[in-house]
Amino acid sequence: MQFLKKFSPFYNLTLFYISVSFILRIVLLFHPITQSTFVWTDTIKIFTLGLISDFFVFTVLSGFLWLYLIFISNSKYLKPTGYIIFGMLVVLFLYVAFGNTILNEYGGALPKIGMIFIGLKTLLFGLLLFLPKYRSKIRFWLFTFVLFLFVVLILQNAISEYFFWNEFGVKYNFIAVNYLVYTNEVIGNIMQSYPVIPLFTGLFIIAGIVTYFVVKRSKNYIENIPVFAEKIKISGIYLTLLGLSLSVIPFLASKEDSQNIFTNELQSNGIYKFYLAFIHSELDYFKFYKTIPNAEAYALLKQQIPDISDESTLRYIKSNAAENHKNVVLITIESFSADFMKTYGNEQNITPFLDSLSTKSLLFTNFYAVGNRTVRGLEAVTLCFPPTAGESVVKRQDNKNKFSTGNVFKQKGYNVKYLYGGDAFFDNMQDFFSGNGYGIVDKKSFLPSEITFDNIWGVCDEDMYTKAIAVMNQESKENKPFFNHIMTVSNHRPFTYPNNKIDIPGDAKSRDGGVKYTDFAIKKFFEMAKKQPWFANTVFVILADHCASSAGKTELPVDKYRIPAMIYCPGFIEPQKYTKLMSQIDIMPTLFGLLNFNYQSKFYGQDVLKTTYQPRALIATYQDLGYIKDNILTVISPKQQVKQFQLNLKPNQKVAQDFQIYYEQIPLVKERKDLVDETISYYQTASDLLKKKKYQKQ
Template sequence: MTTRIFSNRLSIIGLIFVIIVIISGFTRIALLAGTPSSGVALGQVTGSFLIGLLYDLSVGIFIIIPFVLHLWLQNDLIYKRKIFPFVCLFFVVALGGLLFTSIIPKDFSPELYRAVIYYIGFRFLVYLFLFSRTPAFRLKWRTGVLYIGMTIVTFLLLFNAVAEWFFWQEFSTRYNFIAVDYLVYTTEVIGNITESYPLMPILTGLFILAVLLVVVLRRLIRNSAVLPLSFAKRSVISVGMLLLPLLVYFTVPEKWRHFSRNEYANSLAGNGLFEFANAFTQNELDFYSFYTILPDDEAFRIVHNQLQTPNSRFVKNDLYSIERDISYNEPERKLNVVLISVESFSADFMQAFGSTKNITPYLDSLAAHSLLFTNLYASGTRTVRGLEALSLSIPPTPGQSIVKRPDNGHLFSLGSVLRSHGYTTQYLYGGYSYFDNMKTFFSGNGYTVIDRSAIPAAQVHYQNIWGVADEDLFTLALRVLDSNSLFRKPFFAHIMTVSNHRPFTYPEGRIDISPEKQIREGAVKYTDYAINRFLKEASARRWFDSTVFVIVADHCAGSAGSVELPVTGYHIPMLIFAPKILQPQQVNTLTAQIDIAPTILGLLKLRYRSKFFGYDVLNMPADRQRAFISTYQGLGYLRNGKLVIQSPVKNIKEYQPDFITGNAKQITLNDSLAREAIADYQCTSWLLRHGRQSE
């Protein structure tokens, strides 16, 4: 039977599965041996290897896909002279379509665009070369391709095994969202690895080992190139194999590895590559596993003390609930609200924060007529994190934003509060709202989602891969807001701009910086122009005088620095403009992005039941000032000029940040401040995990 398996056209497929199972098995042995205090019993070890075998085979089913396609489709028919013109025509049409159309938009990813063109061009040259050679030469060529392919796959499997071992030594678990996060900070991670380990000797050794394995197995690999198998039989077998990935995707869940109470055993049962892929879809990092925690009772007591304010009252005798009634002495004001979240808008773009570039002339002038918040900090470094903070008013949890996680509907949000008070709630986006899961998130939380698909092509002045120009988005917004006003009910519209984003392109003739330069300063100034135009046109509408306009960044243009969480990389501006309603004022209170929703509701004097972690900063006790800043795994708590940072695994440090340079000096950890920091993040994670943040 073994002879039959490895003595046919598809023998390389079986060989790949054997290599995967052997390498994965030895990886588990190495991980177990490297954790002498794991407490894994013999029965749990057996369970880990048996369940792990299932995940190993599941991963193998995806790895074999290119080999199945290669063996199935290789055919000398395409080298017949009668077929030659049609094959050449196919390549010419493919290259022409890429060069002269926008199948892959150049401004989205120039690297991807060039790579696809180079690949197709290379394949065309290879085809022309092989067409001129004999069938015997082509057979040698295909055999060589299989040797190279097997060498690459074997090297990558060995490399992954070593990488898993290092990851396990650091975090005592399989790949998780931390590993995914490493892809975001590639430069920093590679630098850290090269400084920590002898990377080149390791890679060289793994490559030599991969080559030796392929040399030893070369006869079995060659069988897949030379042994005959009819195209009909290859088709039946190949189609069956290509359907297996779908079967695995829909029937093999990650939770099967959680078969015991010993987390080491559960982790051993997994497969690193499977867990890595799963981390992309789950998008979260368990706070209780990777961060310092307090007893839940203590954490919630701290949070209760923080959230108790003169105008709030807890409504349940339940320590694990943060529900409280918010009230004001003044009468409610059912004003319209337009929240404009500006893409990548750092505080230092504006004159009020020291800029001398004159790239926000309108907003600079508007600041003198608005509530200008000078001490506001973004929750994170991505749009989805900003949208989370603005909508849900919760501290950022480790991993990806709630916006991109599964099961993120029917949450308590700014929209749900306003909707309960009779508001129309809408989310307007200049791109296609499927991007970053925006449509699923906002529609699942009661917003009507309106995106670029609502704009007729004839009304679009400019667009790039991210969406229409901001002026076209605001034209759409005016049309929507005019329509809202006809229904004689208040409206809340959250508008998300897109123009201040690489490639920094916009319509010609709008500002004094040519879009051909494709520089950040031009995109910022164009967005400033578009907001100016929008508010000028809005000022002629009847609904303008009863509308509060909130202009705030989703995050800064950049957050890189020499320290883990440079405070300057999170400093953003906010203007609240309502000339017939609000007196201009500069607000210097330390403000978190999660405070914006309660502050808006405070301006409206609405009475509501809250699950927000944020404060109405205009009615907040002075001793409650704090802010939250984060990356995917670094969780910062900013208070009284100090910064506490939590990170995996269970690290917590305190810093004295420099609010001018962004640098920070580590200082002795203040226990009381550390407990506050832990409590906020821990309680947020607990409430989300237990479904207690639903509306």
Template sequence: MAVFFVLIKFSFFATLHFNNFMLTKLLPKRFQLAKTFVLTILFFAFVIRCSLYFLTLNTIDFSIINLFKILVIGIFYDIGVLSYVLLLYTIYLLIIPKKFHGSKLDKLITKFTYGLLLFVFIFSFLAEVPFWQEYQRRYNFIAVDYLLYTYEVVENIHQSFPIPLLVGVIVLILIISIRFAKKRNAYKLTFESDDSFNKKIIPAFFAVLIFSLFHFKVKNTNAEIFDNINESELAKSGLFSFFAAYKSNELNYKEFYDTISKKEVYGILRKNIKASNDSLINYEGIKRHTINLGEEKKPNIIFIGLESLNARFMTTFGNDKVWTPTLDSLVGESIFFNNLYATGTRTIRGIEAISLSIPPTPGRSIVKRENNENLFTIGEVFKQKGYSRSFIYGGDGHFDNMTDYFSYNGFDIVDRRKLHRLKKNLPTKRTRIEDKETTFENAWAICDGDLFNKVIKVADKQHKEQQPFFNFVMTSSNHKPHTYPENIIDLPPGVDIRGSMKYLDESLRRFLAEAKTKPWFKNTIFVIMSDHCAFSAGRTEINVENHHIPAFIFNMKENKPTVINKLSSQIDIFPTLFGYLNWSYTSNLYGKDINKMNPEDERALIGNHRKVGLLKPGKLLLLETQRGHVFYDWNKLKNEITPIKTDSTFLKETISYYQAAYEMFKNEKLKLN
């Protein structure tokens, strides 16, 4: 540890003095404030990178060589970010004649720009720390998505951190930085400069050259040279990663990933998704008719999506702390899936997988993409059987486009929409959770206890209408800022995920107890499953254990409680339920009835935005951008993956899932006829 701090101190001062010496010799006076800004930001970036490194020591194997590489690559990317930020100011410095140097307008523009850019960088650097603690990543597509929902994000910051202290820290750092610039006479030299155009053109040329190099030649993925994904992330720049994520939010599969011929894609895919009771309808695509023998059952179905709940949080999977007594008790009362994996690491990935029964397409979730209306969802199967369909959420469904997605795919909406969005026209019915129905609310949503009370009211009303109902319910309490009503559990709110998880579990217990008193309970099945895991980061490209989630089918009277050990995916849950209900139906769902899987059919589909893969017992293949892939041995007990020589058959099967999913969505093959 002592070596770690000595190396950091030496690297910083050596870099600072070298840069200061070189920039002083090369730059004219007119660029002295710009030089001071560069040195200031490089200092802050260095401090943040070292801080994040320190926070990550328990997930990396300390290496002086790797640390040195991280710091060098990091400075390289930090300079790249600065080239973007300073490009316009550099052009301004170049074209303004020397007779206007130090004029009132020049001082106004320069001081305002300097202060504003310092504020943006300081805020960005400080925000990287909690973002890293949550995701162990530099800014990525999650940060891009959150930027679109300012109310939720600002409220989350307000409820998670002491805002006066945070603002005070930013202002203090800003004042110190400006005083540092004044002490170095950076303002004075810049404003009193008599540098000619010819003298200014050389530094301006290099600024444009550096910008061009980064914009056209350097990619964020170039930093990913380490075996440990955390080290690769540390080498990156937060802001550079942010804009790289913004540009890659929608990825053209054929441009970035391995492909095979269309004939091979559908030949392989149709073979792998077809079950013994399926009849494929056409050659191109996966549309098929599923036949289940026996009398069809039509109970009410309530699906409950559990926010951010890892399998390992349960005592059933080895947790020595009692965090989820209700869920653990359901294991012996349900059809329990103990080897099931989430497709992604966010709620909208879970919604995509569950509702569309489709692999995670690279880039942005289909829930947020354009042209995602009138798709064949599991709701269409319920519609074929005469069910009403509702999406129930305790927050404003505008977040992550959930309201539009479900509404334009046939679901009625029950949510806590903001008052200014009351007049929005939607093709289905929308009901607001009113203030009088709410006892506690944070930045994201009402507490799960209030949400479940609303679900009870909705089900009571639906029961009176004498039509079977399917309700898709999403919880949210198990999410930062981890706040919930006091005196419900034995932990205070707002501390960490342990409390919010115990609160979610207790809310679920009370909900099921209340449901059992209702006349509709005896004819209602509850499907309970996590949407994704919390803490999804890890040492490797994809942390397989952090996709492992619990899933239950509860209150199915005709079937004895049982544990299903087959490796399976979120996309398989509803096709499996339809099998239990003896439903025959037509669909283009990727998911399969788990009970009809042969041992060789077991698989899960997992991804993390850019990397997508196929998981089978003992094996994992990841498809990567730049048409790359890596094949691994997977040791489930140790949660370790080891690169091995690629199996070409395994590779083609993986490609077939993702290439077809991309093509079918883009070519509108997932649309209703």
């Protein structure tokens, strides 16, 4: 019985969590949005299997409490152990505060967070070490604070689940994950939508009262700290329960199989649902977005993409001229907004080479990225596919053997590779590209002698381009054309790059410096490429993966999606400007048209140089799906919401007409239903094809 008291912090918090979950289920069951009738078996499932699931989920979450409690002891403060540990903590703090750690390489707030965390740990350890008379009191208040945090998080989660249900009628899904991605926007929305101060005041008062009783029933743990043997027993019991939880939780989730959707949602554990949403990264279009009959959606799509057949995008692309199997190098530039370039109004001269190259290229002046993350850009140029709700296909489990640009090149006998200066494991790139037939060249492929500079994201762009030249020189000896997709990394926070390359120091961590160095590195690449025998037979496609920033006054600020794009091949492609509206998904089908490729296509992207092309662009976040046409932006969102905006140009007198990018987005008074239906046709059919696995390679 005495030993069981050692578990008091665990079972008191578990009891509180299960009680809160029970009350939450009752509240959600009778919520006005829960418009359903429940039979008695549904109710039993909700309150039995649901509460059992809660127990095991909280067992997993208790791992943090276990780690904290298991290290509470007096022995570590004895001489000389305590002084050695304190000295190590001081050295670690000084290193993080003044040294060039990996946290500094990443930049942002991470170095400060690391310094604060280690500083507090050092301070508290010092107080417990040097003030033995007050050790018990200090430990008691630390213990109280830890339990208070658990109570606050339990209550906060319940409140969050309630408001999420209030808005969407479900437990957490990918929209909740998305909220973590757009933290600033979400916090702003919460501040404007809810009485935050009274809400959190009440939360902390209730949490304080609950903590008082939890601490009162649990303080025997620190008043009589378990000895080493008891801690071993506690750990054994906890780890056994943890192992059991990891198998029971998914089993119980598989029992959420009622025909009544509300039963399944109420039975589920919100935290586990959040975890599943984070892992699977999908948002069910047909459950959350406005739909039309599938046959109608495909019929509308056929009006936009001629020659597609049945409920698919399959069609045959035929050229009237002989195919040209030139080498192709696709460069996607990290975070490169159109307004970085002089032609779009920038007066800082930070892209002199690309400004010059654009005058010698087929330049697409009215070009939009599909999203605001690298994986969206990679998805767009690789799959030529709309940005479906949730995470990019690149990061989904079902991301292999898709119909891709690499697949088309392989059918034509090309070597196909993806080259990236960082670790391709990041953002699931390696899994995606290798699963779609690409060879991978990333930082792991570099010899130490090939790296002159690197940061947390990978080697600098110059090193990547030097490696790319070596790869292409080797490929050119294989008597077959090559397609190499290069993804840059230097124009990314922390914006560090080699010093003495441009007039902005590499350690200044400047956005302008990152852009200018990116431009400088591309210039060096072309200087090296022009000396190679394969250069004259190579087409270069250059565009951004997305803009530098996506924040704006509306859900989809169109200027935050405008990016530069050009195709360069002197002697083969005449310099000119293509001024019609187009999307990132169109760039590769347009290139295939220039090369006169004959192939079966499933692409949503089109050859914009054909007379059948109807100008439009697709732009999206993880949940807001947009469609630009006729100077109107249509946005479809969860909860079957639809918004439309008239795009009125805000002219810049210093910029040519073809390069104007800023628009006032005025809510449309009268709905353009034809554009709403067209928008739905793109996104609904894309979701349908993915769901039915009909976008696989042939």
